[in-house]
Amino acid sequence: MALPSEASYLEDKWDSIFSAIQWIQFVMATLSIMGSSSIIAYTIFQNIMKSPEVRPLLCLSFSDLLLGTCWLLGALLYGTPMAKEDVVCYNLQTTGQ
Incomplete structure (x- = not known):
């Protein structure tokens, strides 16, 4: 457990x-x-x-493209306040999984 002075230091960071x-x-x-x-x-x-020989690589690239798009949307929406933030984050996480 952190001491009160350490906790306030961490809150600033x-x-x-x-x-x-x-x-x-x-x-x-x-x-x-x-x-x-x-x-x-x-x-x-x-x-x-x-x-x-290329078909598996192409399928993997498409799935990586979808995952990268989900990550990018998550990074862009991370600091944006929204009305139904929990629903959007849940659906984005589900799509990424």
Whole structure:
């Protein structure tokens, strides 16, 4: 259990910690979307979508694109106050899972 002086020190730091977590999530989601989109675009432009060796990679890229989009929406909605915030967060988490 933290002492009262330590607890007040931590309360002042939570805003900066949450802000850092939000930026990390935003950057990681953006990188995930860029990576999966580049794999999908490469397979489409090279016309190798029907190859049996590439099909699992393409499916994995589509699922990663969906997950990255969920993460990006979560990062963008994290600091935004909403009326039904719990419902939106629940549905976004469910979609990501």
